[in-house]
Amino acid sequence: MNANDLLSRRRQALAPAYELFYEEPIHLVRGEGVWLFGADGRRYLDCYNNVPSVGHCHPRVVEAIANQARVLNTHTRYLHEKIVELGERLGTKLSDNLRACWFVCSGTEANDLATQIARTVTGRYGMVVSEGSYHGNSDLVATLSTEVSYTPKDRPDWLAATEAPDTYRGSLRAGSEACGEDALAEHYATKVSEGVEGLASRGYQPAAMLVDSSWDANGMLIPPKGYLAKAASIVRAAGGLFIADEVQAGYCRLGDAWWGHECYDVVPDLVVLGKPMGGGHPVAAVISTPEIAAAFGERINYFNTFGGNPVSAAAALAVLDVIDEEGLLENAFEVGRHLERSLAELQKEHSIIGDVRGSGLFWGIDLVRDRESREPIERAEAKRIVSAICEAGVLMGLMGNHSNVLKMRPPLPFSSDNADHALEVIDACLKRYET
């Protein structure tokens, strides 16, 4: 089947809202580890996909899914060893008191449920989020996702969107004034206080603050030290809970710890898990304290037909096994250090790179018109660049509220050699673009 025929069939069969990556869409037929293979026989280095967290089609995950599917697949209303084991094992990866699990099928469902839990147990309705965030696409969660659906005038009164801690392009910038991490943390935490005060002035108290611990939609941010802990304590002092959306930052992505919030010394009340959890299989979760779970359970008898079924549980358990046995947290840390050095070198070579930020195996390369003004390049230009990188055999994405940040977020077994290969390709493409 040639790609154009498939494209026109797709246009007939799928709703038009579905986006395709790259100026020339690619047709993939197989994946293995960090590599993807096209119908045309081409091989691509995957620097983008975090869902196949332990590598594409990892044999352990594939086998676990197939073995369980062969025997039984029901749901969470029957006793099943693997479902219980998954809950127990996830609990061991989190701070002591976070061990009550709800299983769902997507990050959206998990954020929807976490919001429902927070509202139910606090008896409050307000929500605090970062400006420019993305948490999913249900009606409720799209409202919480200030990146996508609503302009400020459409926002409900119960929502406070506070400035994200963007020390590169935000209202207080690192290095731009006589300010260190403390002043930056204080500045952005004050935005959270203002958000909470704004809610109160509109008659709402916060049920929770929901934060993506990697600020992926903002172009991947590393917050100033102390910011997240301050933000959480401000919301808690106002009676709300702190929800860490770990759909992007979780599962070792940031290299220093299993979870993004751990890197920032915060213990959340609720943790949201998604994308990487099933190694490609759709499974997600909310994890909370037994006290919060009990308070919610008294009011709501939650059930999710597919969430946490035995096949999903088998996939998620295999992912936990592989991460531990293959040392993928350590790998993310080491390759992350290598990327940090190499990306800094790359930045020196290209004036179009205004900023490089990230950690572990999650990096953003912020492309600008001018380093001084930090004005982002146009979306169309960024798309041309990421398409050229794809054409040269390396898959990356775009992120950020201006879609100008090259996103590098590969499967966890990504090696330093893979990183060198990717950076050579990016270097060559940027050179071609700049001349």
Ligand SMILES: Cc1ncc(COP(=O)(O)O)c(C=O)c1O
């Ligand atoms: C931080 C974050 N939370 C939640 C979601 C939603 O997850 P899903 O697409 O599985 O519903 C996403 C998806 O990109 C995300 O990046």
